[in-house]
Amino acid sequence: xxxxxxxxxxxxxxxxxxxxxxxxxxxxxxxxxxxxxxxxxxxxxxxxxxxxxxxxxxxxxxxxxxxxxxxxxxxxxxxxxxxxxxxxxxxxxxxxxxxxxxxxxxxxxxxxxxxxxxxxxxxxxxxxxxxxxxxxxxxxxxxxxxxxxxxxxxxxxxxxxxxxxxxxxxxxx
Amino acid sequence: xxxxxxxxxxxxxxxxxxxxxxxxxxxxxxxxxxxxxxxxxxxxxxxxxxxxxxxxxxxxxxxxxxxxxxxxxxxxxxxxxxxxxxxxxxxxxxxxxxxxxxxxxxxxxxxxxxxxxxxxxxxxxxxxxxxxxxxxxxxxxxxxxxxxxxxxxxxxxxxxxxxxxxxxxxxxx
Numbered sequence: 001x002x003x004x005x006x007x008x009x010x011x012x013x014x015x016x017x018x019x020x021x022x023x024x025x026x027x028x029x030x031x032x033x034x035x036x037x038x039x040x041x042x043x044x045x046x047x048x049x050x051x052x053x054x055x056x057x058x059x060x061x062x063x064x065x066x067x068x069x070x071x072x073x074x075x076x077x078x079x080x081x082x083x084x085x086x087x088x089x090x091x092x093x094x095x096x097x098x099x100x101x102x103x104x105x106x107x108x109x110x111x112x113x114x115x116x117x118x119x120x121x122x123x124x125x126x127x128x129x130x131x132x133x134x135x136x137x138x139x140x141x142x143x144x145x146x147x148x149x150x151x152x153x154x155x156x157x158x159x160x161x162x163x164x165x166x167x168x169x170x171x172x173x
Numbered sequence: 174x175x176x177x178x179x180x181x182x183x184x185x186x187x188x189x190x191x192x193x194x195x196x197x198x199x200x201x202x203x204x205x206x207x208x209x210x211x212x213x214x215x216x217x218x219x220x221x222x223x224x225x226x227x228x229x230x231x232x233x234x235x236x237x238x239x240x241x242x243x244x245x246x247x248x249x250x251x252x253x254x255x256x257x258x259x260x261x262x263x264x265x266x267x268x269x270x271x272x273x274x275x276x277x278x279x280x281x282x283x284x285x286x287x288x289x290x291x292x293x294x295x296x297x298x299x300x301x302x303x304x305x306x307x308x309x310x311x312x313x314x315x316x317x318x319x320x321x322x323x324x325x326x327x328x329x330x331x332x333x334x335x336x337x338x339x340x341x342x343x344x345x346x
Contacts, residue, residue, distance in 0.1 A: 010310065011219070012266060018300055025335045026327075046184070048230075048233075048234045049230070049233050049234060049237070049287070049291060049292050049295075050287040050291035050292070051224060051230065051287055051291075052230075053230075053234060054227045054228070054230040054231030054233075054234050054235075055227070056233075057221075057222070057224065057225075057226075057227040058227030058228070058231075059343065060222050060227075061221045061222060061226060061227050062222075062227075064222070088230065093185060100344070102341040106286065106290065106291070106341060106344075110283065110286055110287070110344075110345075111287065111291075112317075113283055114222070114223040114283070114284065114287065116278065118220050118222060118223035118224075118279070118284075119223070136204065167277040168279060171279075172275070
């Protein structure tokens, strides 16, 4: 559709306005419908550079627009996606030791903070404990099978889990 | 080109192997050449969801491949891009107050950590103090002009600046 302000382009304002007048791209509307209908959002990905791969970051950037996911003074516990749960499940290249050593990889919770608190909590979505498989490519086939079994087991009782408190204390003790 | 291992696709291994045999996509080779020739890398962007916009994250994911930017036990101070400087310069949507309040936005240094320490330091690149313009769209035109002037001024003496120490202490006091 047309730009709301063609003099000074502002991506955030344009997507917000497009959301309000129902003229976002069809692919975004479809993704937003999936989010709207979901009780639980599971993000499964390989950790790239201490964060999500770009294609998943692009999903966050494009789908979670103002008006849909949050709004003026409707953020964090007041976010527009209240009532939903989320879970970040990912594999890493580095070992668990690397992510437990502040002078090297830093604490894994520093990695979790922007995704869990900065994005999901900001939109009012509660966050379950992350599911992290460390360095699957560097472990034995047996260990990899154990990882899959553990995930299968966890999925069976996921609905009984309580969200983390997603406060700075959880991340930065 | 062909896959190194067509049985089990591993993005990191494939780009590493492609780099070694000189068969990365032309656009990546060109970007790597720019990095190789640069003394200073300035990343300028609007902060999206406490991080880089996806398109810039994609640049990191695709360009900084193993063999080029880091290698087995060649990371952090031993990274392959030693001798270069970097600077993250970005605008935010949220105010400086929001990024100084741990219970809301958290400290801005939590945002800087994955980019500066997790990516640049990992590749051996030293990091200058970040340049952050908070919420330019919510300040006066005069204030915006001041921001531009300050950046212009800083660029003039950038070469005299010392890098930050980029250790966990800098980020998490």
